[in-house]
Amino acid sequence: MKFSLPEIRHNQAGFEALITLQEQTKDCLFDDIAIDMGTTGWFDADMCAAFGAILYRMGENLNTVKLTNIRPNVENILSKNGFLSHYGREVIPDHWGTTIPYRRFDVKDDRYFADYIETELMRRSEMPAMSPGLLKKFRESIFEIFSNAVLHSRTEQGIFSCGQFFPARHQLDFSVADLGIGIRQNVKENTGLDFAPEDAIAWATEGRNTTKRGQIPGGLGLKLLGEFIDLNGGCIQITSDAGYWRREKGKTVAARLSQPFPGTVVSVEINTADTQSYVLTSELSEADIF
Numbered sequence: 001m002k003f004s005l006p007e008i009r010h011n012q013a014g015f016e017a018l019i020t021l022q023e024q025t026k027d028c029l030f031d032d033i034a035i036d037m038g039t040t041g042w043f044d045a046d047m048c049a050a051f052g053a054i055l056y057r058m059g060e061n062l063n064t065v066k067l068t069n070i071r072p073n074v075e076n077i078l079s080k081n082g083f084l085s086h087y088g089r090e091v092i093p094d095h096w097g098t099t100i101p102y103r104r105f106d107v108k109d110d111r112y113f114a115d116y117i118e119t120e121l122m123r124r125s126e127m128p129a130m131s132p133g134l135l136k137k138f139r140e141s142i143f144e145i146f147s148n149a150v151l152h153s154r155t156e157q158g159i160f161s162c163g164q165f166f167p168a169r170h171q172l173d174f175s176v177a178d179l180g181i182g183i184r185q186n187v188k189e190n191t192g193l194d195f196a197p198e199d200a201i202a203w204a205t206e207g208r209n210t211t212k213r214g215q216i217p218g219g220l221g222l223k224l225l226g227e228f229i230d231l232n233g234g235c236i237q238i239t240s241d242a243g244y245w246r247r248e249k250g251k252t253v254a255a256r257l258s259q260p261f262p263g264t265v266v267s268v269e270i271n272t273a274d275t276q277s278y279v280l281t282s283e284l285s286e287a288d289i290f
Contacts, residue, residue: 001025002034008051010044010173010267012246015239016257018047022054023259031063038069045164046173048083048102050239050265052160053177055087056104057262060157081162100163100174107150107158110143116161117142126165126172126272128232131279141225145176145266153180153264170273171234179263182241197243198254205238205245225268228278233271240264 003024008014025033035055037043058065067087070078078084079092081099100120105113121127122139130138149159155178163174180186184200187193195203205222222236226247229236235248242260246253 001028001031002036004036004038005040007040007042008044008047009042010046010175010237010269012237012244012255012257014044014047015050015237015244015261015265018050018054019239019257019259019261022057022262025054025058025063026262028058028063029061033058033063033065035065035067036069037067037071037074040071040074043074043077044173045077045081045083045099045102046162046175046267048078048081048162049160049175049177049267050261052083052086052102052104052162053157053179053263053265056157056160057179077164081164083162098165098167100161100165102162103160105146105159105161107155109159110146110150113146113159113161114143121163121174124165124172127270128272128274129277131277131283133280133283134228134278137224137280138228141222141228142174142268144222149176149178149180149264152186153178153182155180155263165272170271172270172272173267174270175265175267177263177265182260182262182264183238184241184243196256197241197260198245198256199243201238201240201243201245202252202254205247222266229268229270231276231278232274234269236269237267238265239267 003021005021006017008017055065079089080094081102082091083102085091103116146159149155157179160177165172183204184195184197187195187200226236230250235246238245239261242257244255244257
């Protein structure tokens with residue numbers, strides 16, 4: 001079977017395109033699936049997290065997946081971050097250091113994910129300046145995305161991650177995807193609240209809302225991350241089930257997608273042209289305030 005893939009950008013249309021591919025192939029079993037990328041004029045590299053999750057699911061259904069007619073500019077990007085090494089291509093050295101490599105983690109690989117975040121994201125010179133306290137909280141916020149995928153999604157197929165720095169755009173993109181039950185189903189099972197998919201995402205991003213039990217806090221990671229992104233001038237996008245949610249400059253947009261994504265994707269976009277230095281309010285002294 002042959003399927004065509006359009007350009008994939010870090011936006012709602014990009015997620016719609018990948019979800020269409022998922023919908024077209026979800027019933028394939030023991031098939032040879034060829035994905036024609038001849039019309040894929042561009043592919044934002046962090047979207048490899050969601051793309052890789054969908055392709056992995058195809059493989060789990062005992063299909064053979066081939067990527068064909070990849071344009072040189074796209075092949076160059078997806079070879080540098082290691083994505084295409086899973087589909088018969090060799091890794092190309094990233095001499096400019098702009099990639100955050102594509103990785104798949106098992107649910108028990110929290111230590112490896114923490115090291116990946118520290119090495120590939122937190123130590124990047126492009127990251128805005130943060131105080132030690134905020135840097136720690138920011139790291140915890142990113143790690144909570146992984147933890148949520150493990151605790152709430154109940155995925156058995158792993159967690160996928162990738163990122164890219166675009167010097168000309170002054171933009172650092174980073175995405176994490178899972179193949180779990182999705183935010184809407186998790187909220188419904190744990191709270192009894194039956195939201196529309198996009199409304200379930202909005203509910204889950206509020207700091208006071210959580211589906212965690214007992215004394216474990218929840219929701220705080222995305223809340224702090226969202227507040228930082230607002231000040232930084234970046235954005236956060238979340239796709240889960242048939243819901244799409246975006247937060248940028250303190251404003252949110254929620255939309256219904258044509259079909260469900262088989263899990264959840266959290267994408268963070270950081271504005272690297274931001275020259276401000278950030279600090280937690282709790283770290284400020286009177287001398288800093290007055």
